[in-house]
Amino acid sequence: MSEKDRKLESSCEACVHRRKILKGLIGVAGLGASLGFLASFGTIKPEEKKKGRRKINKGDKLVFAVGDMANKVITVDSLPVGKGTLAYPKGKEDHDNLILLFHAKYDEFEKPTKLKFVTKEGFAAYSAICTHMGCTVEWYPNKQFSFNFPHLFCPCHQSVFDVFHGAKVLAGPAPRPLPQLPIMVANNEIVAAGDFDGPIGPLPGGK
Numbered sequence: 423m424s425e426k427d428r429k430l431e432s433s434c435e436a437c438v439h440r441r442k443i444l445k446g447l448i449g450v451a452g453l454g455a456s457l458g459f460l461a462s463f464g465t466i467k468p469e470e471k472k473k474g475r476r477k478i479n480k481g482d483k484l485v486f487a488v489g490d491m492a493n494k495v496i497t498v499d500s501l502p503v504g505k506g507t508l509a510y511p512k513g514k515e516d517h518d519n520l521i522l523l524f525h526a527k528y529d530e531f532e533k534p535t536k537l538k539f540v541t542k543e544g545f546a547a548y549s550a551i552c553t554h555m556g557c558t559v560e561w562y563p564n565k566q567f568s569f570n571f572p573h574l575f576c577p578c579h580q581s582v583f584d585v586f587h588g589a590k591v592l593a594g595p596a597p598r599p600l601p602q603l604p605i606m607v608a609n610n611e612i613v614a615a616g617d618f619d620g621p622i623g624p625l626p627g628g629k
């Protein structure tokens with residue numbers, strides 16, 4: 423594990439602890455086997471994230487944020503259908519620019535997802551910063567709790583977001599959906615088509 427991965431993994435020990443407990447419970451319930459595709463992304467303390475960020479511009483390439491492919495540009499072929507990953511815009515690896523990119527079938531997406539922000543290959547991207555208190559959201563491609571479909575999950579207080587319906591909140595204390603990032607494919611690479619469509623993370627007053 424790289425130093426960067428280690429930092430992501432360890433930066434919110436309480437969150438990681440909660441996630442371990444949760445995973446244990448899931449395993450006891452017999453659901454653990456369904457999590458083989460789980461991309462474990464780590465969590466980050468909310469106070470570490472308020473450092474500002476550089477705006478994401480059209481044409482910014484997305485790179486893997488963690489794992490063996492960290493810092494490599496994400497291509498259409500490097501993230502198969504059913505997979506998700508944390509990503510950054512290349513050269514703008516600010517914490518608030520952390521992105522959750524995932525690959526599904528295009529016709530699975532429905533409004534309020536902004537379909538023009540989804541590529542015809544089925545790539546979609548959201549802010550990975552939870553709108554509750556700013557922990558890092560994870561991609562759960564399989565069944566968990568009563569959600570028998572892929573979803574985004576925040577391990578800090580168990581907020582669940584609907585990947586196919588604009589990352590709307592399905593459960594937990596998050597007050598808002600995750601902002602969506604417009605993306606497109608250029609030269610077989612996943613690139614931004616602009617900046618997030620809303621404010622990132624928790625707002626003052628917890629809205």
Ligand code: FES
Nearest residue numbers: 552554555576579
């Ligand atoms: S920080 Fe995500 S649910 Fe609380």
